[in-house]
Amino acid sequence: MESFNGAPPALDKSQISGAPEQWDRSGLPAWAYTNHEQLELERDVLFRRHWQLAGHVSNAPEPGNYFCFDVAGERAIIVRGKDNEIRAFHNVCRHRGSRVVVNETGTCGSAMVCPFHGWSFNLDGTLRTVAQPKAVPTLDPVEHGLVPVEFEIWHGFVFVRFQPGPQPAVADILARHEAEIALYRSAEAVPTRNSFWSQEIGANWKCVRDVDNEGYHVPMAHPGLQDLYGNNYFDEHWQGGTTRSFGPFKDETNRLWSVRAYNSVLPEVDYLPESHRRAWLYIGMFPNQVLYFYPDGLGFYQEFPIATDKTVLRGGAYGMPLSEAGDATFNRHIRAARYLSERIDNDTAVEDIQLTVWSNEAAHSSGFQGFILSDLEYGVKQYHDQLRAIMPVLRQSEPPEQGCLEINNNKLLASLAPE
Ligand code: FES
Ligand SMILES: [Fe+2]
Structure with a gap:
């Protein structure tokens, strides 16, 4: 042993x-x-x-292949289109919000079919068909397609970001490691x-x-x-x-x-x-x-x-x-x-x-x-500094009163913002 x-x-x-x-x-x-x-x-x-690493392009190697990525109540589907391009969408059906694909990885052929009522979406996210179309008003396929998620592919890794944030592009964040990582x-x-x-x-x-x-x-x-x-x-x-x-x-x-x-x-x-x-x-x-x-x-x-x-x-x-x-x-x-x-x-x-x-x-x-x-743990402190910069409420030794944390944090951010 x-x-x-x-x-x-x-x-x-x-x-x-x-x-x-x-x-x-x-x-x-x-x-x-x-x-x-x-x-x-x-x-x-x-x-x-902030950018989240969802997977790698090889997790969806063929058209129709997809993988899913869930975090903090958000859910993304990363799918390879007929044109071989990778795209990212919210995995949220435009009808009533069901997951459009259920498995973590898989293949959906030429369309993603929602398991709730059967609306389907093309691999480029556009609305393809609705179930029982006579019961549904005419919908524009682009306007009522899956909602795109911001994504970036860097050396094969697929990053997504669900909401706009303070970071620059992934390629800029990782630029100082570019030459070394390219070796691999x-x-x-x-x-x-x-x-x-x-x-x-x-x-x-x-x-x-x-x-x-x-x-x-x-x-x-x-x-x-x-x-x-x-x-x-x-x-x-x-x-x-x-x-x-x-x-x-x-x-x-x-x-x-x-x-x-x-x-x-x-x-x-x-x-x-x-x-x-x-x-x-x-x-x-x-x-x-x-x-x-x-x-x-x-x-x-x-x-x-x-x-x-x-x-x-x-x-x-x-x-x-x-x-x-x-x-x-x-x-x-x-x-x-x-x-x-x-x-x-x-x-x-x-x-x-x-x-x-x-x-x-x-x-x-x-x-x-x-x-x-x-x-040798200076990196822990440096990481905490990054958290404190975004959430200055963490500088307080005691927790804010119940129900006041976000308000306190916003006040602190406003007081720290440059004029
Ligand atoms: S929620 Fe997707 S078809 Fe109804
Ligand atoms: Fe360890």
Whole structure:
């Protein structure tokens, strides 16, 4: 059985850099993790008004293929048209608002047929037919088509935004990572699982992000990752709504069989430079998603609030298509590497979920007196700063009076706005 006992290895001092001498190490107030009005505000100003990673173009590879994406009461359908173009619409029937497609992924042939009364929509969203047309007034197919959702495709990843928000285009947000991510050819990737994975956990969504925004816990909590890259791992600070973490593999014999096997089976991926052939790369994007890039595959993970103490984790995994006509040994090794990296990730996810649940419990405890963040958790503070800028009510140590949170927040925003 794999286990990790004893004290975490000493940290490389060169990694503790960038944080100022003096900074507020206390984190968000505990009430921010338990307050229902705060969650409603977050659902609106963060999840509806910021770019959300819905999936990848390869989740809808053929005309008529679609995938769905639900968040904060909104629901989108991303569908590939007859012209091979990807489009995004609200998954809301124009008749009475039913879901037009029900499954998370699927194919709808040449039209999307609403399961409630049978109105149908073309793949470009226009209204195609209504059931029993003599009973329905004549409707303009464009005007009464599915309502479009703003979307953007970046290196194969499909982002949607349900309401206008403060962020620039996805390509602008991620521009500083463009050259590095282009190495991985993610636009050509295909799913390596049947569809998306998701899991509900019992914690506030910000606890998930707090855990994910620092690598300080890796030596103690993640034996697999510590064995894989250990102190080589480094979190860069948040900048322009993104963060980058890079973990070049350790140059020593691994202790855990899964990591040892992964390291030994991982082939040379010749389209990557030497620096990225034996390393894992993570790009975080505000407010709730991370893109990851491994030599053997790539993907994303994210979290969505369901309630103050209930969160859905979701993600997708992709890899370069393996040609049957290609090198059989390479293909076999890549498949084994994908199995093993997924196994290491699954162990890491179980460990992170436990830390997240414990963090959530802390926010409910009368003994919790705020964080004392280390310099290696400066990313947590930087992330909280981004939340405080959008929701200045989070600067208050005590929650606003019941029913007043949004009003208080709007007043604070108005007082902080430039003249
Ligand atoms: S709600 Fe879709 S056809 Fe009636
Ligand atoms: Fe972690």
